[in-house]
Amino acid sequence: MRKGGYAQRKLQLLSDITATVRPGVLTALMGPSGAGKTTLLDVLAGRKTIGCIEGEIRVSGYPKVQETFARISGYCEQTDIHSPQITVKESLIFSASLRLPACVDSKIKIKFVQEVIETIELDDVKDALVGIPGLSGLSSEQRKRLTIAVELVANPSIIFMDEPTSSLDARAAAIVMRAVKNVVDTGRTIVCTIHQPSIDIFEAFDELIFLRTGGSLIYCGPLGQHSSRVIEYFETIPGLPKIKDNCNPATWMLEVTSASIEAELGIDFAKIYKNSALYEINKELVRQLSTPPPGSRDLHFPTQFSQNFWGQFKYCLWKLQLSYWRSPSYNLMRLLHTIVVSLTLGILFWKQGMKIHNQQNLFNIFGSMYGAVIFLGTNSGSAVQPFVATERIVMYRERFARMYSSWAYALAQVAIEVPYLFSQAVVFVIITYSMIGYYGSAYKVFWYFYAIFSTLLYFNFLGMLLVSLTPAVAIAGALTSACYPMLNLFSGFLIPKPKIPRWWIWLYYMTPTSWTLNCLLSSQYGDVNDKIMVFTETTTMASLLEDYFGFRHDHLAISAVILFFYPLIFSSLFAFFITRLNFERR
Structure with missing residues (x-):
């Protein structure tokens, strides 16, 4: 622009401000x-x-x-x-715990919180949930007083x-x-x-x-x-x-x-x-x-935050745990979704797990695995986004107040999801494994659970990652919808690996769902040498998996390692971008 002859213009918002503000004023x-x-x-x-x-x-x-x-x-x-699913007193305890010096005893912090509650006149609502503005919880005036109290408990x-x-x-x-x-x-x-x-x-x-x-x-x-x-x-x-x-x-x-x-x-x-x-x-x-008082020294803190990283993570996890437990619209609904999908697949493929006599029987079972991955995964990745987007707005305020580092928050956000996703995986495996009638081997049960649990993790963390990359949950949702067709198309079900053109095969290897289906099918049938009919010819089940799908049982360890790293990569990228990107412009 300068080379083209355009001068750089600046808009001056403040001009020559000289003023003072004093204590107690x-x-x-x-x-x-x-x-x-x-x-x-x-x-x-x-x-x-x-x-x-x-x-x-x-x-x-x-x-x-x-x-x-x-x-x-x-x-x-x-x-x-504020976090909507936290009470007034819990909001103040969270702020005081992270912002008051670590050397202050927790009992003293609680006592100070109570003094602030009395000073700001929040006694009547201290056990009430903050709620969502205009929908539930505190009134506008109570919410404003809570905002003041949250800052006051830091003893500024x-x-x-x-x-x-x-x-x-x-x-x-x-x-x-x-x-x-x-x-x-x-x-x-x-x-x-x-x-x-x-x-x-x-x-x-x-x-x-x-x-x-x-x-x-x-x-x-x-x-x-x-x-x-x-x-x-x-x-x-x-x-x-x-x-x-x-x-x-x-x-x-x-x-x-x-x-x-x-x-x-x-x-x-x-x-x-x-x-x-x-x-x-x-x-x-x-x-x-502007002149320091005689004998005074400039204030200095030896650390950036009042609490160490473990303390920050612990309190962030505590707050998120309360929020998750009080959010049945999120956690209960995804559990119900898992149960419905499990029962549907169990009824449709009742006791078909070991009745593999021809290629169509195997294709049907593969279809049930594909359906489980897509239905559970996409729901998990999409359902988490509104929750993370809401907490991110709160995180911007709390991070600026030096309550905690972004890495501590991100680790807590990732960690709080794990037990809920683990429960989903357990429920799904218990229902589908018994109803579909897969092989009753502890070895095969483990791999079945491992693949499903890993799938829920990487879909969930992918949804969180896309929220961290975008300024609004609507944009994250649109971006997520654009990713799902790729996870579907290159999963190895619609187009088996041997039939994918060589110039597109790299997408198959980069798609996490392909490794999930590889792990599920290989662990169940990759070591089974029973004879089955394939287009009027007889072959073994293991040979059919390798020839038609490109799945080999001896590559199961590779699938396991990759399924371990995908959640790790997505969660690490979420932590990185939630730290680096700030969509709150001031």
Whole structure:
């Protein structure tokens, strides 16, 4: 573009912001839509993932180090994101366990959680499930207070809140602000973005940082009693209309500082602020606070996270286990699906497992194995995706808060699936093996179970992998639907291996379902030398498998190794991409 003569354009969202926030002070970050309130909040909190940031942020006089700052700060998003199948108290215990220092005893952490519950006034709902917004669980106001509590149990020094009263009615907003004031009274620093607050909410703040459209600072200072200080400041500007009786100061400020008023009066509010005595006071305050107190040292943590990797994995697994156990729509339904498929196949192929007299009998049994792989596998791969997508959104918030590493979360997400998939495999094998009547050998039963269990694993982890590669579950579902025909076509059932053209045979070897069917059929019949009729000729069952399907019993170990590595590869790729790819743009 530059070579073609086009200049690179940059959109500046914030311009020359100099301000302070202090302990025990509730600061409002206000301005019209497009003023850059949330942008400034994200910059201060270190949540900006795109764009170029210039300037300096100091904490207690020292340059801000994001890795350290994330451990001592909290961020309450405008959208309240929590795991829906966890109770309020469990959500707080999870946050406290991972964010408070590892040296703090678990009993003390639980006691601290209870204190936070009382401070944020969540006693009445502490055992209620969080639920899905608008469908079940907590109300909007309770959900917002939970968001604040989740950050507060980390014992942060500063908390950022993005429009904590948005979409709440007057009563709910008042309850939330009462909780916020309770937090400020503990000596913490709180910065909130607000848009058009009511009088009561606006005057609950101690100080105001006011931005105009374009991201310029036009006021930074105390509100005063009944907003007297900020009203006095703007009323001294020539030409601005005075505030009327019983008028909301916040609404009045937004009206009199609009771009149209600036154009009409021919003034620049940003320049007026920079030429004011208030600006000089703030400059001096910034200068004082930019110098570390004598004898102090910059805060430093020896590790990136409060808990070691094992502790992170343990708590992530604990939370996921609770979520899975309370999700019958997912786990019970896939178990019922397994039972239905098992019974259907068992009825259709009743006691046909050892009645192989000709090639058609063998084709029928092979068809039952193929049906089991496709029906169970595709359901497993698709059913897991909505659950993983929901938890991934929560993971983004928790990972930013330095609760745990992405690898610990990914390992827990993989591990929690294993016992449920194992149960599915056991149920399927018990039903189909006895009903279809396969050979009653422990050796053959083991291989049958191993192939089915491996299949459920790699289909499930493939579904999780595709979620990690895409920004939305709908896209992951579409991509999954595109993968299934390949897993079907090159499985070796529709087109046997010897009949696949040489230039396509590599796809057969790369398709995991081909190795599953190879393992299932070879383990059952690859070592059986009974005579069967094949198109008026007599041959052994093992010879038919090798000649027609390309399956050999002595290659069973190769199939076993490959079936072991496919779940391992898919789960590792899931962990890698869930770590590397971040679809949450800020």
